[in-house]
Amino acid sequence: MRAFHVTFEPFSGGCGCGRRGAAVRGADGRTDALRLRAAATAHVACQVTKPNGSTHTRMGIKKLIIFLLVLSLCLEGGSAKEKGTKKGKKKGKQVYCPSQLSSEDLARVPANSTSNILNRLLISYDPRIRPNFKGIPVEDRVNIFINSFGSIQETTMDYRVNIFLRQRWNDPRLKLPQDFKSDSLTVDPKMFKCLWKPDLFFANEKSANFHDVTQENILLFIFRNGDVLISMRLSITLSCPLDLTLFPMDTQRCKMQLESFGYTTDDLQFMWQTGDPVQMDAIALPQFDIRQEDIDYGNCTKYYEGTGYYTCVEVIFTLRRQVGFYMMGVYAPTLLIVVLSWLSFWINPDASAARVPLV
Structure with a gap:
């Protein structure tokens, strides 16, 4: 906090305030909201009590107090706005796509550098248009790794998972040039917004959050043939309607549905990656058993009146309740x-x- 000083100009009436009120200056000679507020306070104090026993009327005091409050609120609002602007500038640094850069900026990049190759790929790239526009639909192969599986909540009928969501599709506009020696190019996650992405969402999701500690948890690869691989870490709460008729000897089947929001099946199609599209390590739950071999996959393409068919894939987790838990406890x-x-x-x-x- 910068130090500041309140000085008063002498005045023939004997009060310690000048005719223009208190002059507030800091060590750097500038004024700010706090200093102005101190000046206004000093000014009111001098006006309310003057020497020789003279005082303002009650109405005059009220007007001065109201003036002080309004001035204080205005100064606080301006200070908060300035802080918010500085915070926003500090938090979100503007990232420009190569298509937004000028020819002078592009000319400064060495011709044989990886940055120049990326610029050549994206200089005329339009992320608003899907690959194979007006052609065959984009095939998005989905793969999920489950980091953790939360316990089932009977009261709210939902469960929470932490996953790595991976998607891979082909974009012919992003084929690496022949002079690039590697088979893949690792791209900074900040360039994620410069590329076209499938508009995947979780149809039975209740709440979700994206992880950004210590950096945004996004992995982005571009392969020689134009394949794009993206992996992101998510925590999701998903609904799971439970049938508790046979409780506590019941078996529950909980789904996770991945659907396209805006692209119909004519433009985008989701499909599970071959092999085991959903992997997980050994997971221990307090009341249920879940195993890799109990995971099923399906297609849940949906039709909406007026808009058409939308691609959807689902994974079904079979959860068997542990009877021993209730045998010993109940x-x-x-x-x-x-x-x-x-x-x-x-x-x-x-x-x-x-x-x-x-x-």
């Missing part, structure tokens, strides 16, 4: 209580001392 204690209650029928009715411990 059944065994209940059975023991029932057995103890029946023991009272084999005790002599006159033996009251023996009945008391059972109660």
Whole structure:
């Protein structure tokens, strides 16, 4: 915090304020909102109580107080706006796509550098247009790795997962040139907005968040044949309607549906990657068992009146409830209580001392 000083100009009336109020200056000779507020406070203090016993009327004091409050609110609003602007500038640094750069900026990049190759790929690239425009639909192969699987919530009928969502599609506009020695190009995640992406969303999602600690959790590759691979880390809460008729010996099937929001099947088609499109390590849940071999896959393409068919794929997790958990926590204690209650029928009715411990 910068130090500042309040100085008062002498005035013949004897008050310590000048005719223009208090002059507030910091060590750097400038004024700011805090200094102006201090000046206004000093000015009001001087005007309210003047020497020789003179005072303002009650109405005059009220007007001065209102003036001070309005001035304070205005100064706080301007200061908050300035801070918000600085924060926004600091948080989001503008990233320009090569198509937005001038010819002079592009000329400064060495001809044999990787940056120049990326500029050549994207100089005339339009991310608003899908690959194979007015041609065959884009095939997006989806792959998921499950980092963690949260417990099922019977009250809200949902579950939470942390996943790596991977998508791979082909964009002929991004084929690497022949003079590029590597088979793939690792691209900074900030360039993600410069490329066309499938508009995938989770149809049965309740809430989700994208991870950005310490950097945005996005991995982006461009391959020689024009394939684009993107991987991102997400935490999602998904709905799962439960059938608790056979509780606690029930088996639940929870879905995760991945659907296109704006592209119909004529423009975009989702499909699971060959092999095991959904992988996970050993996951331990408090009440359920989930295994890799119990995972099923399906197609859930949907039709919406007025817009058409939209591509959709789904994965179904089969969750078997652990009966042993309830045997030890519910059944065994209940059975023991029932057995103890029946023991009272084999005790002599006159033996009251023996009945008391059972109660």
